[in-house]
Amino acid sequence: MVNLVLVLGDQLSPGLSALREADKSSDIVVMAEVADEASYVAHHPKKIAFLFAAMRKFAGRLKDDGWTVDYTKLGEGSDSICGILMAKAQDHDAKEVLVTEPGEWRLIEALENCPVTVRQLPDDRFIASHKEFEDWAKGRKTLRMEYFYREMRKKTGLMMDGEEPAGGQWNYDEDNRKPPPDGIDYSGPMQFTPDDEIEEVLQLVERRFGNSFGDVRPFWFATDSGQARQHLAHWVKKALPDFGAYQDAMIDDERFMYHALVGLYINAGLLDPLEVCRAVEDAWQAGDVPINAAEGFIRQIIGWREYIRGIYFREGPDYTRRNGLGHDRDLPGLYWGDRTRMNCLHQCVTQTKEEAYAHHIQRLMITGNFALLAGIEPAQVHDWYLRVYADAYEWVEAPNVIGMSQFADGGIIASKPYVSSANYIKKMSTYCDNCEYSATTKTGEGACPFNLLYWHFLDRHRDKFENNPRISRVYSTWDRMDADKRKTIVSEADAFLDRMDKGETV
Ligand code: FAD
Ligand code: DLZ
Ligand code: SF4
Numbered sequence: 001m002v003n004l005v006l007v008l009g010d011q012l013s014p015g016l017s018a019l020r021e022a023d024k025s026s027d028i029v030v031m032a033e034v035a036d037e038a039s040y041v042a043h044h045p046k047k048i049a050f051l052f053a054a055m056r057k058f059a060g061r062l063k064d065d066g067w068t069v070d071y072t073k074l075g076e077g078s079d080s081i082c083g084i085l086m087a088k089a090q091d092h093d094a095k096e097v098l099v100t101e102p103g104e105w106r107l108i109e110a111l112e113n114c115p116v117t118v119r120q121l122p123d124d125r126f127i128a129s130h131k132e133f134e135d136w137a138k139g140r141k142t143l144r145m146e147y148f149y150r151e152m153r154k155k156t157g158l159m160m161d162g163e164e165p166a167g168g169q170w171n172y173d174e175d176n177r178k179p180p181p182d183g184i185d186y187s188g189p190m191q192f193t194p195d196d197e198i199e200e201v202l203q204l205v206e207r208r209f210g211n212s213f214g215d216v217r218p219f220w221f222a223t224d225s226g227q228a229r230q231h232l233a234h235w236v237k238k239a240l241p242d243f244g245a246y247q248d249a250m251i252d253d254e255r256f257m258y259h260a261l262v263g264l265y266i267n268a269g270l271l272d273p274l275e276v277c278r279a280v281e282d283a284w285q286a287g288d289v290p291i292n293a294a295e296g297f298i299r300q301i302i303g304w305r306e307y308i309r310g311i312y313f314r315e316g317p318d319y320t321r322r323n324g325l326g327h328d329r330d331l332p333g334l335y336w337g338d339r340t341r342m343n344c345l346h347q348c349v350t351q352t353k354e355e356a357y358a359h360h361i362q363r364l365m366i367t368g369n370f371a372l373l374a375g376i377e378p379a380q381v382h383d384w385y386l387r388v389y390a391d392a393y394e395w396v397e398a399p400n401v402i403g404m405s406q407f408a409d410g411g412i413i414a415s416k417p418y419v420s421s422a423n424y425i426k427k428m429s430t431y432c433d434n435c436e437y438s439a440t441t442k443t444g445e446g447a448c449p450f451n452l453l454y455w456h457f458l459d460r461h462r463d464k465f466e467n468n469p470r471i472s473r474v475y476s477t478w479d480r481m482d483a484d485k486r487k488t489i490v491s492e493a494d495a496f497l498d499r500m501d502k503g504e505t506v
Contacts, residue, residue: 044214133310149303191220244293263391368405
């Protein structure tokens with residue numbers, strides 16, 4: 001009897017555990033474009049196009065490698081993964097379905113409840129297994145990424161001198177916070193011209209998902225591992241040397257800065273995280289890249305990415321509904337492209353719509369910071385991030401949004417809320433130079449909303465933060481302010497939020 005091997009849209013890796021477990025000579029690979037996966041949130045059309053194109057190419061590659069592949073295009077079969085499996089199990093008289101564990105509780109549970117026998121195997125494309133993360137986390141009062149990261153450095157041997165970190169330090173972040181340079185000498189990520197197969201996908205996505213937020217064209221993402229590797233090599237050569245220093249900087253219309261744009265490729269399985277790290281380590285060993293850039297990048301992958309996944313699976317399915325600060329405001333229309341006078345938000349939302357991309361500091365300190373300061377309901381913020389980025393899957397998006405950005409998990413990931421006034425944004429970007437508001441004006445005409453909302457946030461959550469050693473200092477500054485000034489800030493912030501809630505342009 002044959003088995004089916006289900007390969008999901010973000011499992012496009014030839015070494016996938018489910019493929020390793022299967023018998024190429026008799027088992028059948030099942031891949032399917034289904035309405036449920038394409039619409040459990042209204043994904044950015046570029047993300048759907050990227051995944052469908054990459055799925056179709058991967059199916060072709062598996063066939064070339066000798067697999068029998070049963071591929072269903074959108075609209076040609078059931079709307080759900082379980083429905084597809086039931087139909088295919090009957091068609092092929094299959095005994096069981098092998099699948100590598102999906103990256104989302106929703107789908108794990110759907111497969112558990114599907115009336116066919118499904119065997120879920122560990123996803124060992126990650127460096128730490130669930131058990132390793134659990135063993136590390138067990139008994140610790142706080143789960144700080146830095147200590148987990150050091151374990152991953154030792155485990156992988158990346159940038160290690162025996163038991164010690166290369167260069168004598170684990171972390172070179174103090175060299176990685178430079179303000180924006182005058183210009184960028186990187187022409188941006190490698191771009192690929194769509195072939196006929198991809199053009200067919202683009203037209204399908206335009207027809208079926210054209211009304212969702214986001215532009216499907218121009219489309220130039222890599223859609224197979226060969227292209228993704230070319231993209232990686234281009235970035236290592238042209239941008240990695242400056243990645244570290246300018247990692248946190250933002251410049252008007254410079255959408256990628258020196259960032260790698262590899263998240264979407266790694267998360268879909270086109271690039272292996274260790275292969276990416278080895279390419280970076282090699283460039284550093286060859287003397288082409290400074291240590292702060294190489295270490296800073298490798299930390300993002302074997303530190304942050306693995307840690308974030310560990311938290312998602314440790315915390316369980318209710319994590320996305322947490323709301324530790326009790327925020328309940330609706331997400332304003334400016335997140336969907338309504339006009340805003342705030343240039344920082346305009347820049348980040350516009351590029352998100354056009355590219356399905358924003359880099360980390362844009363996500364954390366612009367769109368995330370504003371949502372947190374304004375008190376937007378975390379579930380709505382989570383929904384927005386899951387929809388709009390090409391690299392978004394719940395296992396990675398939810399801890400970043402609910403935990404790191406919105407402090408809605410009560411401080412499991414972040415030891416303090418990531419909030420800032422305009423000061424930080426002015427220092428780290430050029431956005432304030434081109435804004436209708438004034439970053440240096442604290443109250444009154446032209447005052448930057450971040451300046452008002454920053455104090456409004458701290459004031460309304462005083463009970464939660466005034467004893468937090470990482471943030472308590474700011475309360476002394478607030479208390480030293482003239483009482484009338486404090487009152488003005490709070491009432492101007494309230495008036496701003498009222499205008500925003502009414503749908504006025506803010
Ligand atoms: P680079 O800046 O070049 O970084 C290299 C790689 O490191 C990334 O590709 C990614 O694989 C990894 N990485 C870096 N930081 C993180 C992190 N915090 N968590 C996990 N991996 C990390 N990342 C996603 O992959 N999917 C998401 O849906 C996602 N949502 C986010 C939401 C918020 C609010 C925040 C603050 C961060 C989010 N991130 C997410 C993390 C990070 O912003 C993206 O991984 C990164 O911007 C992707 O762009 P890049 O490939 O150019 O990254
Ligand atoms: C994100 C996504 C989309 C848009 N479409 C499909 C699809 O049609 N078929 C499929 O197998 N997978 C798709 N995916 C990826 C899944 O949603 C993903 O595997 C789960 O969210 C778990 O990470
Ligand atoms: Fe954003 Fe304020 Fe700067 Fe304008 S002045 S870009 S609103 S931080």
